[in-house]
Amino acid sequence: MRLYRIPFSTNVERVALAAAHKGIELEYVDVPDDDRSELVRVSGQELVPVLEHDGLVLADSPAILEYLEQTYSAPSLLPADPARRAEVRIFCDWFNRVWKRAPNLHFAEGEKAAPDPERLEELGARITASRALFEDLLARRDFLFDELSLADLTAFPFLKYAVIWEDGDPHRFHEILRDHLALGESFPRLEAWIRRIDALPRA
Incomplete structure:
Protein backbone atom coordinates (compact mmCIF):
# COMPACT_ATOMS: atom_id res chain seq x y z
CA MET A 1 0.00 0.00 0.00
CA ARG A 2 1.57 3.26 -1.18
CA LEU A 3 0.83 6.72 0.22
CA TYR A 4 1.94 9.97 -1.37
CA ARG A 5 2.71 12.73 1.12
CA ILE A 6 4.24 16.16 1.61
CA PRO A 7 6.05 17.20 4.81
CA PHE A 8 3.95 18.28 7.82
CA SER A 9 0.61 17.40 6.19
CA THR A 10 -2.27 17.20 8.66
CA ASN A 11 -4.31 15.01 6.34
CA VAL A 12 -1.44 12.57 5.81
CA GLU A 13 -1.09 12.26 9.59
CA ARG A 14 -4.71 11.15 9.83
CA VAL A 15 -3.98 8.22 7.53
CA ALA A 16 -0.66 7.39 9.21
CA LEU A 17 -2.39 7.11 12.60
CA ALA A 18 -5.20 4.94 11.22
CA ALA A 19 -2.83 2.63 9.36
CA ALA A 20 -0.66 2.11 12.43
CA HIS A 21 -3.73 1.33 14.56
CA LYS A 22 -4.72 -1.36 12.06
CA GLY A 23 -1.21 -2.74 11.61
CA ILE A 24 -0.99 -1.66 7.97
CA GLU A 25 2.43 -1.00 6.50
CA LEU A 26 2.65 2.01 4.20
CA GLU A 27 5.22 2.66 1.51
CA TYR A 28 5.62 6.44 1.43
CA VAL A 29 6.33 8.51 -1.65
CA ASP A 30 7.59 11.95 -0.63
CA VAL A 31 6.46 14.75 -2.91
CA PRO A 32 8.03 18.24 -2.76
CA ASP A 33 5.55 20.85 -1.58
CA ASP A 34 6.59 23.17 -4.41
CA ASP A 35 6.35 20.56 -7.19
CA ARG A 36 3.22 18.42 -7.08
CA SER A 37 3.42 17.20 -10.66
CA GLU A 38 3.77 13.60 -9.45
CA LEU A 39 0.46 13.89 -7.60
CA VAL A 40 -1.20 15.21 -10.74
CA ARG A 41 0.28 12.35 -12.76
CA VAL A 42 -0.98 9.74 -10.32
CA SER A 43 -4.34 11.15 -9.26
CA GLY A 44 -5.22 14.10 -11.50
CA GLN A 45 -5.11 16.60 -8.64
CA GLU A 46 -2.55 18.23 -6.31
CA LEU A 47 -3.74 17.39 -2.79
CA VAL A 48 -2.33 14.83 -0.37
CA PRO A 49 -2.72 12.16 0.73
CA VAL A 50 -3.08 9.93 -2.30
CA LEU A 51 -3.37 6.18 -1.71
CA GLU A 52 -2.48 3.46 -4.22
CA HIS A 53 -3.62 -0.07 -3.39
CA ASP A 54 -4.36 -3.04 -5.64
CA GLY A 55 -4.90 -0.83 -8.68
CA LEU A 56 -7.03 1.69 -6.78
CA VAL A 57 -5.98 5.35 -6.65
CA LEU A 58 -7.79 7.27 -3.95
CA ALA A 59 -7.39 10.90 -2.86
CA ASP A 60 -8.89 12.82 0.10
CA SER A 61 -8.20 11.75 3.67
CA PRO A 62 -11.85 11.10 4.73
CA ALA A 63 -12.29 8.77 1.76
CA ILE A 64 -9.00 7.00 2.51
CA LEU A 65 -9.91 6.58 6.19
CA GLU A 66 -13.25 5.09 5.17
CA TYR A 67 -11.52 2.74 2.72
CA LEU A 68 -9.08 1.53 5.38
CA GLU A 69 -11.93 1.00 7.84
CA GLN A 70 -13.97 -1.02 5.35
CA THR A 71 -11.01 -3.00 3.99
CA TYR A 72 -9.31 -3.69 7.34
CA SER A 73 -12.20 -3.85 9.75
CA ALA A 74 -10.19 -4.99 12.79
CA PRO A 75 -9.26 -3.33 14.98
CA SER A 76 -12.12 -1.03 14.19
CA LEU A 77 -12.05 2.75 14.46
CA LEU A 78 -15.83 2.90 14.58
CA PRO A 79 -18.07 1.83 17.48
CA ALA A 80 -19.95 -1.45 17.19
CA ASP A 81 -23.22 0.18 18.22
Missing part, protein backbone atom coordinates in the same frame (compact mmCIF):
# COMPACT_ATOMS: atom_id res chain seq x y z
CA PRO A 82 -24.96 1.62 15.12
CA ALA A 83 -26.11 4.78 16.90
CA ARG A 84 -22.64 5.54 18.26
CA ARG A 85 -21.13 4.73 14.88
CA ALA A 86 -23.46 7.27 13.29
CA GLU A 87 -22.45 9.86 15.89
CA VAL A 88 -18.76 9.40 15.05
CA ARG A 89 -19.50 9.79 11.34
CA ILE A 90 -21.52 12.94 12.02
CA PHE A 91 -18.67 14.38 14.09
CA CYS A 92 -16.13 13.70 11.34
CA ASP A 93 -18.36 15.30 8.73
CA TRP A 94 -18.92 18.32 11.01
CA PHE A 95 -15.21 18.71 11.67
CA ASN A 96 -14.31 18.58 7.99
CA ARG A 97 -17.12 20.77 6.67
CA VAL A 98 -17.82 23.16 9.56
CA TRP A 99 -14.93 23.38 12.03
CA LYS A 100 -12.23 23.58 9.35
CA ARG A 101 -14.10 26.37 7.57
CA ALA A 102 -12.86 29.10 9.93
CA PRO A 103 -9.12 28.36 9.61
CA ASN A 104 -9.51 27.81 5.86
CA LEU A 105 -11.21 31.18 5.46
CA HIS A 106 -8.63 32.83 7.74
CA PHE A 107 -5.86 31.48 5.53
CA ALA A 108 -7.60 32.64 2.35
CA GLU A 109 -8.20 36.12 3.78
CA GLY A 110 -4.57 36.41 4.80
CA GLU A 111 -3.48 35.59 1.26
CA LYS A 112 -5.29 38.61 -0.16
CA ALA A 113 -3.32 41.69 -1.20
CA ALA A 114 -5.22 43.71 1.42
CA PRO A 115 -6.60 41.39 4.14
CA ASP A 116 -9.52 42.67 6.21
CA PRO A 117 -8.29 42.91 9.84
CA GLU A 118 -11.82 42.68 11.24
CA ARG A 119 -12.52 39.56 9.22
CA LEU A 120 -9.27 37.97 10.41
CA GLU A 121 -10.14 38.82 14.01
CA GLU A 122 -13.64 37.36 13.64
CA LEU A 123 -12.37 34.11 12.15
CA GLY A 124 -9.57 33.83 14.70
CA ALA A 125 -12.08 34.27 17.52
CA ARG A 126 -14.22 31.50 16.04
CA ILE A 127 -11.24 29.12 16.09
CA THR A 128 -10.37 30.09 19.66
CA ALA A 129 -13.94 29.66 20.90
CA SER A 130 -14.05 26.08 19.64
CA ARG A 131 -11.60 24.94 22.32
CA ALA A 132 -14.38 24.87 24.91
CA LEU A 133 -16.42 22.42 22.83
CA PHE A 134 -13.61 19.89 22.74
CA GLU A 135 -12.88 20.38 26.43
CA ASP A 136 -16.53 19.56 27.16
CA LEU A 137 -16.51 16.51 24.87
CA LEU A 138 -13.58 15.11 26.85
CA ALA A 139 -15.28 15.37 30.23
CA ARG A 140 -15.05 12.00 32.02
CA ARG A 141 -13.48 10.16 29.07
CA ASP A 142 -10.11 9.80 27.38
CA PHE A 143 -11.27 10.15 23.78
CA LEU A 144 -13.81 12.26 21.89
CA PHE A 145 -16.19 9.31 22.07
CA ASP A 146 -16.09 6.27 24.36
CA GLU A 147 -12.97 4.79 22.76
CA LEU A 148 -10.38 5.70 20.16
CA SER A 149 -12.18 6.31 16.87
CA LEU A 150 -12.04 8.07 13.54
CA ALA A 151 -13.22 11.17 15.40
CA ASP A 152 -9.92 11.43 17.27
CA LEU A 153 -7.82 10.77 14.19
CA THR A 154 -9.81 13.30 12.16
CA ALA A 155 -9.46 16.14 14.67
CA PHE A 156 -6.05 15.56 16.27
CA PRO A 157 -3.74 16.61 13.41
CA PHE A 158 -5.37 20.05 13.48
CA LEU A 159 -6.02 20.52 17.21
CA LYS A 160 -2.50 19.41 18.14
CA TYR A 161 -1.18 22.86 17.23
CA ALA A 162 -2.72 24.09 20.46
CA VAL A 163 0.18 22.35 22.21
CA ILE A 164 2.68 20.95 19.69
CA TRP A 165 4.84 22.72 17.12
CA GLU A 166 7.32 20.91 14.88
CA ASP A 167 10.54 22.75 14.05
CA GLY A 168 10.84 23.50 10.37
CA ASP A 169 7.09 23.54 9.69
CA PRO A 170 6.71 26.18 6.96
CA HIS A 171 2.92 26.25 6.66
CA ARG A 172 1.10 29.47 7.54
CA PHE A 173 -2.12 27.49 7.94
CA HIS A 174 -0.52 25.67 10.86
CA GLU A 175 0.62 28.98 12.34
CA ILE A 176 -3.00 30.13 12.29
CA LEU A 177 -4.01 27.03 14.25
CA ARG A 178 -1.14 27.47 16.71
CA ASP A 179 -1.87 31.14 17.32
CA HIS A 180 -5.63 30.78 17.82
CA LEU A 181 -5.79 27.42 19.61
CA ALA A 182 -3.05 28.06 22.22
CA LEU A 183 -4.39 26.60 25.47
CA GLY A 184 -2.51 28.07 28.40
CA GLU A 185 -3.76 26.33 31.55
CA SER A 186 -7.48 26.62 30.89
CA PHE A 187 -8.11 23.40 28.96
CA PRO A 188 -6.44 20.52 30.81
CA ARG A 189 -8.58 17.75 29.30
CA LEU A 190 -7.95 18.95 25.76
CA GLU A 191 -4.21 19.17 26.37
CA ALA A 192 -4.14 15.69 27.92
CA TRP A 193 -6.06 14.30 24.92
CA ILE A 194 -3.63 15.93 22.47
CA ARG A 195 -0.67 14.37 24.26
CA ARG A 196 -2.47 11.01 24.48
CA ILE A 197 -3.12 10.85 20.74
CA ASP A 198 0.33 12.21 19.92
CA ALA A 199 1.85 9.24 21.79
CA LEU A 200 0.20 6.78 19.38
CA PRO A 201 2.33 5.23 16.62
CA ARG A 202 2.24 6.29 12.98
CA ALA A 203 2.70 3.93 10.06
